[in-house]
Structures are given as C-alpha cells and as structure tokens.
Amino acid sequence: MSSSEPPLVVFTVLSQMAVGMIMVFTGITFMSPDNALLCSPLVPGAALGILILGFGAATLHLGHPTGGVRSIVNLRYSWLSREILAFGCCGAVLAVDTGLRWRGYCMPLMLIPASVTGIIAIYTSARVYGPPGYPAINNASPMVFFMITATLLGSGGLIYPPFGSLANVVKPVLLVSLIIGGIVHVTVPSLWMTGGRVQQLTGRAHYRSVTYWTRIIVQFGFSLVVLILLDTIPPWLPLVLLAGELAGRTLFFSHTVHTSVNMGKPY
Amino acid sequence: MSRQLGFYIDSQRCLGCFSCAMACKNQYHQPATVVWRRIYDLSEEIYPHRNRSFYSLACNHCEKPACLEACPVSAYRKRENDGVVIHDQAKCIGCGNCIRACPFGAPQYNPVVKKTEKCSLCWQRLDAGLKPACVDACPVKALDLIDVLKSDTPGTLRFPAGFPQFDRLNPSVRFVPPRMPHLVRRDLL
Structure with missing residues (x-):
C-alpha cells in the first residue's frame, strides 16, 4: 500500500471540480445563450477560487x-x-475572464480557452498520477x-443559490455522469483482476476495502436513486458527491499497488 | 554515451548476508527508515527450494530514468561519461514524484531533511578510482560493477523472474538467475 497523500487528494479533487x-x-452558455448568468463573474470566479x-x-505535500x-x-x-503550467494557464484565463466580467465586459468566448486549458491540465494530472511504478493506473484509467x-462535481457545484437558475439545466449532466461513473468504478477493479500480479493486488485491495463499497453504494447508487426520484436536486447531494470523490481519491492513492512491493515475486 | 555502468548480480553466489546493504549504510549513514540497497528474498513461486535465493537491488541507473523524467525541478541528471544517475539534494523540494514514478522503488524519502535520495553508485568513489562500497563489501563476489554496453557474459539476464520488466527504462543491471538445485535420490544411487 502507498501513502494516502491527503494534500494531493484535496488538490486533485478541487482542481478537477473547478475545471x-x-x-x-x-x-x-453556448447551448442556452439566454441564461441569466451569461455575463456574470460568479461561475468563473467560483471556479478560480x-x-x-x-x-x-x-x-502541503512538499517537503519544502x-x-x-x-x-x-x-x-x-x-x-x-507541465501540470502546474497547465493549471496556471487555466487559472490565468479564469482570472482575466472574471476580471472582465466584473468590469461589465461580456466575453463568453473566454470560456473556451478556460475549458480547453482545464482539460489539458486534467490530462497532465492523469499522466502525473499514473506513472510506470503503478501498472494498474499507468494507462488511460486516471x-x-x-x-x-x-x-460530477462541476455540475453538482452549479446547483447552489448563486447559480440557482442553472440547477435544472445541469441535472441531465449529473445524471449521465453518475451512471457512467458508477459503471466505470464497478468495472475497472475487475479489469485489474485480469492483469498482471501487481494489477491483481490493486484490484483485490479495492474489493477488500469497505470505503470502496460504501462509495459505490452511497455516492453512485443512492445519489442516482435520489436524482431519479426527486424533481429538484437536494442541496446536500453535491456534498455527498464531494465526500465520495474525496474517499475515492484517497483509495486511488492508498490502494494502488506499486511494483516495488512485489520485488522477488512473480509479476 | 561511452560507458553505462551498472550492477552485476549473481544470485547463484549471493548468500543474503546483507554485507552490501550494511556497507551502504556505513558509507552514507542514512536515517533508519532510508534504505538505498535492499535484499529481496525470492518467493517460493520463483525458486521453490528450501535453500534460499536473493536479489540485492539498489538504483539501476536506467538508460531512460523514470525519476529524471518525473522530477519537476530537474534535481536528477545522468552523467555523460558513465551513465550514473545522480540526485542533487540541494535542488530537491521533496514532492515525492520520483518515488511514485520509479518502478524499482529506488528513490526514498528522507523524513529528516524532507527530501528524496537514492543510490549514487558511489560516484565520488568511482571518480577516485574505487568501486562502490557495496561491491567492495560483498564477501562472495556476488555483486560487481560492469559496463553494460560492453559486458556480454553468457547466462546473464536483464529481466529475470521477480524483477519488473520495463524495457523503455532499460535498467542498467544484469542478473545471473538462481540455479535450481541438483536433486539426488538415494534409492537411485
């Protein structure tokens, strides 16, 4: 087992939520240009924060x-x-966009470079946290x-009162993300079980974890049922999703097995 | 690169006596939790006999080191003249990215100085014409220093069982795998 790296758990989850x-x-913005927040600095400002x-x-994870x-x-x-540069660029674009909106300039096109740099930044994160030392995640899974x-967290974060008019619009995104997320997180450990010895150890560590099963049942199962049964999204639901993602990321760091653990044994 | 120095590990000779690991500790006095050289006991799945067999492993000074590629502050460099991968602790910020990246577990976190460190192949000793402390300490010559670009010893392997295979990194290490014992049945004598 590796370290659970709490600062990196918080960093990766919050940076991905912002993007x-x-x-x-x-x-x-581009599918319904008549929404009330079209020129508001609220969303880019919140994402930047x-x-x-x-x-x-x-x-906080640095020794120095x-x-x-x-x-x-x-x-x-x-x-x-590259990850730090990409997130820096994303933050800079968001800062400029928020500033312009604050001063009354409405330039929705600024959202495109912000999103693109954000996706690039997430890709760089996936490369950083899926290094050769972890065969289970040294692929597209991160x-x-x-x-x-x-x-999940991007759409969940937009349901709160300042962005109130967006709650109904983001519901389908949240629903689809929950379904896909549930399928992926249930399936991937089984794929690990079909791989090499270190991947199998990773899969087994996930299946033996109470946190893993609690997350699957509460974050994906329960939230999906709530979302389907209720007309509006309850304000506590994004908090459940955030807690689930933090728990899931802790598992990602602590339950993914490093190759050096198996030295002297079959690979 | 004119030379690529690396370790030659003879598992048929290694006794698992820890002299190499102790010599490394005596040379560098790392804190208790920091171990640059480890002795790995081969599992029964690989070596199914009562007498044991070992790999004595440290940094493999790879051709394309994962640590060097992962380090955000360029604290690692590879020497041109002999291929030794050196970690400059003055530049290290203790992010641990090299520890995660290296599949062989060579970089270690030093909790005292809050920085990473790893086997340096005793480059100061090499420059003084000496062999690494671990190689000098081995009582059975199971550990040696070789130039992997020139060494062509028959029977050696790059990736024996029990050692992760990472062709892209090309670790500079050669193994003599353990020999299966010769079983003698008394009733056939």
Whole structure:
C-alpha cells in the first residue's frame, strides 16, 4: 500500500471540480445563450477560487513548500511541471475572464480557452498520477476517473443559490455522469483482476476495502436513486458527491499497488 | 554515451548476508527508515527450494530514468561519461514524484531533511578510482560493477523472474538467475 497523500487528494479533487464547473458552464452558455448568468463573474470566479484552494492544498505535500515556485523547471520531461503550467494557464484565463466580467465586459468566448486549458491540465494530472511504478493506473484509467470527477462535481457545484437558475439545466449532466461513473468504478477493479500480479493486488485491495463499497453504494447508487426520484436536486447531494470523490481519491492513492512491493515475486 | 555502468548480480553466489546493504549504510549513514540497497528474498513461486535465493537491488541507473523524467525541478541528471544517475539534494523540494514514478522503488524519502535520495553508485568513489562500497563489501563476489554496453557474459539476464520488466527504462543491471538445485535420490544411487 502507498501513502494516502491527503494534500494531493484535496488538490486533485478541487482542481478537477473547478475545471468541471467551467466545462459545464461553457456548455450551458453556448447551448442556452439566454441564461441569466451569461455575463456574470460568479461561475468563473467560483471556479478560480476553488482552483486556488486546491493549489494551496497541493503545496502541503512538499517537503519544502517554498521550493514549489521552481517546479516548472523541467517542462522538457516532467508531467508534473507541465501540470502546474497547465493549471496556471487555466487559472490565468479564469482570472482575466472574471476580471472582465466584473468590469461589465461580456466575453463568453473566454470560456473556451478556460475549458480547453482545464482539460489539458486534467490530462497532465492523469499522466502525473499514473506513472510506470503503478501498472494498474499507468494507462488511460486516471484520465477517465478524473473526467468523471470533473463532470460530477462541476455540475453538482452549479446547483447552489448563486447559480440557482442553472440547477435544472445541469441535472441531465449529473445524471449521465453518475451512471457512467458508477459503471466505470464497478468495472475497472475487475479489469485489474485480469492483469498482471501487481494489477491483481490493486484490484483485490479495492474489493477488500469497505470505503470502496460504501462509495459505490452511497455516492453512485443512492445519489442516482435520489436524482431519479426527486424533481429538484437536494442541496446536500453535491456534498455527498464531494465526500465520495474525496474517499475515492484517497483509495486511488492508498490502494494502488506499486511494483516495488512485489520485488522477488512473480509479476 | 561511452560507458553505462551498472550492477552485476549473481544470485547463484549471493548468500543474503546483507554485507552490501550494511556497507551502504556505513558509507552514507542514512536515517533508519532510508534504505538505498535492499535484499529481496525470492518467493517460493520463483525458486521453490528450501535453500534460499536473493536479489540485492539498489538504483539501476536506467538508460531512460523514470525519476529524471518525473522530477519537476530537474534535481536528477545522468552523467555523460558513465551513465550514473545522480540526485542533487540541494535542488530537491521533496514532492515525492520520483518515488511514485520509479518502478524499482529506488528513490526514498528522507523524513529528516524532507527530501528524496537514492543510490549514487558511489560516484565520488568511482571518480577516485574505487568501486562502490557495496561491491567492495560483498564477501562472495556476488555483486560487481560492469559496463553494460560492453559486458556480454553468457547466462546473464536483464529481466529475470521477480524483477519488473520495463524495457523503455532499460535498467542498467544484469542478473545471473538462481540455479535450481541438483536433486539426488538415494534409492537411485
């Protein structure tokens, strides 16, 4: 087992939530241009705030947090350097967009570079947290997990009163994300069980985890039933989703088995 | 690159005596939890005999090191003249990304200085014309230093059972796998 890395859990979940909010808001803006928040700084501002909060949490995992400013030095090789640059670009675009909206300029097109840099940033995260040392996630699975987090929390975050007019619009996105997320998180550990020894150990660690099953039942099963049965989205539902994603990300870091654990045994 | 130095590990000779690991500790005095060289006992699935067999492993000084590629502050570099992968602790910010990236578990987190560190192949000793401390300490010559670009010893393997296969990284290490014991049945004598 590896370390659960709480600062990285918070960073990855919050940064993906911020990108998800912008992605979903971009979709709403261009599909229903008459919505009340079209020119409001609220959504980009909230996404920027969440992204900054995530960045703050990320510095806590460094042995020497003040050295973090040097971490874009190795752009040639390091996905971590590229991740910081990509999230930095996404944050910069969001800051400019929020500032312009605040001063009364309405430029919805700014949402496109914000979303694109955000998706690129999520891709770089997927490369950082799926290194060769973890065969189970050294593939496309982290990108799928992270995009599910982005759409789930991005749409869930937009139901609250300041963005009240968006609650009904985001419901289908939330519903589809929950269905896809549930299928993926139930299926992937079984795929690991068909792989090499280290992948099997990862799959087994997930299946033996109470947190894993609680998350599947509460975050995906219960939330889906609530969403289908109720006309409106209850305000506590996004909090359940956030708790589920934090628990899931903790599993991602702590229950994915490293190759060095199996040295001297079959691979 | 003119040379690529690496370890030669002879599992037929290794006794699992920990002299190499102790020599490494004596040379660098790492904190108790930090181990640059580990002795791995081969499981029964690989070596199904009562007498045991071992791999003594440290950093493999790969051709394409995952640690070097993962480090965001360029704290790792690969020496041109001998291919040794060196970690510059002054640059390290303790992010642990190299620890996650290396499939061989070579980089270790030092909780005292809050930075990462790993086997340096005793490059200071190499520059002084000496062999690494672990190689010098082995009482049965099971551990040696070789130039993997020139070494062509028959019977050696790059990826024996019990060692993860990462062709892209190309670890600079060669193994003599354990020999299965010769069983003698008294009733056939």
